[in-house]
Amino acid sequence: xxxxxxxxxxxxxxxxxxxxxxxxxxxxxxxxxxxxxxxxxxxxxxxxxxxxxxxxxxxxxxxxxxxxxxxxxxxxxxxxxxxxxxxxxxxxxxxxxxxxxxxxxxxxxxxxxxxxxxxxxxxxxxxxxxxxxxxxxxxxxxxxxxxxxxxxxxxxxxxxxxxxxxxxxxxxxxxxxxxxxxxxxxxxxxxxxxxxxxxxxxxxxxxxxxxxxxxxxxxxxxxxxxxxxxxxxxxxxxxxxxxxxxxxxxxxxxxxxxxxxxxxxxxxxxxxxxxxxxxxxxxxxxxxxxxxxxxxxxxxxxxxxxx
Amino acid sequence: xxxxxxxxxxxxxxxxxxxxxxxxxxxxxxxxxxxxxxxxxxxxxxxxxxxxxxxxxxxxxxxxxxxxxxxxxxxxxxxxxxxxxxxxxxxxxxxxxxxxxxxxxxxxxxxxxxxx
Numbered sequence: 001x002x003x004x005x006x007x008x009x010x011x012x013x014x015x016x017x018x019x020x021x022x023x024x025x026x027x028x029x030x031x032x033x034x035x036x037x038x039x040x041x042x043x044x045x046x047x048x049x050x051x052x053x054x055x056x057x058x059x060x061x062x063x064x065x066x067x068x069x070x071x072x073x074x075x076x077x078x079x080x081x082x083x084x085x086x087x088x089x090x091x092x093x094x095x096x097x098x099x100x101x102x103x104x105x106x107x108x109x110x111x112x113x114x115x116x117x118x119x120x121x122x123x124x125x126x127x128x129x130x131x132x133x134x135x136x137x138x139x140x141x142x143x144x145x146x147x148x149x150x151x152x153x154x155x156x157x158x159x160x161x162x163x164x165x166x167x168x169x170x171x172x173x174x175x176x177x178x179x180x181x182x183x184x185x186x187x188x189x190x191x192x193x194x195x196x197x198x199x200x201x202x203x204x205x206x207x208x209x210x211x212x213x214x215x216x217x218x219x220x221x222x223x224x225x226x227x228x229x230x231x232x233x234x235x236x237x238x239x240x241x242x243x244x245x246x247x248x249x250x251x252x253x254x255x256x257x258x259x260x261x262x263x264x265x266x267x268x269x270x271x272x273x274x275x276x277x278x279x280x281x282x283x284x285x286x287x288x289x290x291x292x293x294x295x296x297x298x299x300x301x302x303x304x305x306x307x
Numbered sequence: 308x309x310x311x312x313x314x315x316x317x318x319x320x321x322x323x324x325x326x327x328x329x330x331x332x333x334x335x336x337x338x339x340x341x342x343x344x345x346x347x348x349x350x351x352x353x354x355x356x357x358x359x360x361x362x363x364x365x366x367x368x369x370x371x372x373x374x375x376x377x378x379x380x381x382x383x384x385x386x387x388x389x390x391x392x393x394x395x396x397x398x399x400x401x402x403x404x405x406x407x408x409x410x411x412x413x414x415x416x417x418x419x420x421x422x423x
Contacts, residue, residue: 110395117385125313129324130386131376137403154325159340162321172401227404228415235406255415259422
């Protein structure tokens with residue numbers, strides 16, 4: 001069980017190291033879905049493995065053992081996990097659950113706040129133009145998602161650049177990108193090791209919208225120049241501290257990708273990624289199996305004769 | 308370039324809002340790059356006026372249109388707070404681009420030039 005648990009945790013770290021590079025190899029829509037699915041699996045399997053380890057220790061408390069059907073003494077002598085690593089595992093599980101709860105609640109509150117702000121606005125389709133000098137554009141999550149663009153930004157762009165901007169934001173709404181980003185953020189809250197992978201997913205989300213915009217206007221280079229233009233316009237207005245929190249993705253990566261030929265779908269890379277996920281799940285399954293066996297073995301002889 | 312009806316309406320509205328003032332149908336057509344048929348732009352503007360998205364006044368034999376940009380004060384105030392969003396509020400928004408440092412900006416300009 002200890003070996004399986006250690007392998008499982010190593011698999012998670014391995015995934016976290018590989019995922020950002022793997023994301024660049026895939027078409028952005030595929031990268032978004034696979035990396036976020038991988039993050040969710042890794043976050044869940046990490047918590048699961050640590051919880052099983054912790055329970056080999058928690059299960060030895062007499063009042064817990066009384067609830068179950070096992071003997072604390074038998075469990076103590078059988079358990080391959082010493083008390084202190086199990087206790088640490090328990091603390092990590094608690095921390096992870098607390099962190100995801102706090103992040104989730106704060107994001108929910110922010111969602112409500114954003115929706116309240118957009119309620120009752122005059123929208124052309126889902127486009128809201130805000131009378132403001134500062135150049136800015138963003139979209140809010142579906143359902144009832146809105147594209148919000150300032151008049152200052154519209155003024156600073158030419159017609160073709162405006163078409164890029166609107167097509168990019170439309171893609172965000174159409175593919176529910178805000179929700180993908182929120183999911184990625186939650187996995188990073190569960191396990192900080194997954195932070196680089198979550199950032200890579202956020203960049204993939206922006207790349208996805210960039211590719212959709214490039215297809216809509218039929219000009220990849222135009223999308224790249226529009227991106228740089230908007231970023232430069234914003235630099236003059238946005239406070240440097242605000243830059244950190246904004247989810248613009250990695251601009252350099254996006255511009256380089258747009259100047260390169262369009263991404264191809266690589267079925268082999270996708271198949272390899274899915275195979276890797278399955279492989280990563282094996283240690284967690286082994287932990288589950290051996291954990292169950294451990295508690296069954298420690299069962300009191302009287303237990304199970306309920307009939 | 309093919310565009311849906313809703314997309315076209317957004318483009319026209321964006322052009323009107325960018326200008327801020329009153330625009331005739333040919334002004335709007337020029338502002339959209341001049342590739343659309345006059346009658347197409349006229350139809351879209353007429354529909355927007357009917358929906359209350361634009362106001363119009365007579366100029367000679369045709370109309371000049373002005374975009375109705377939301378002036379609901381409370382909503383506008385809340386939206387301004389979204390513009391300044393940080394942390395969780397920023398996390399629920401997908402932003403087109405963010406500001407750049409001087410070095411980043413130079414790097415991107417170089418990238419675009421190399422590509423030419």
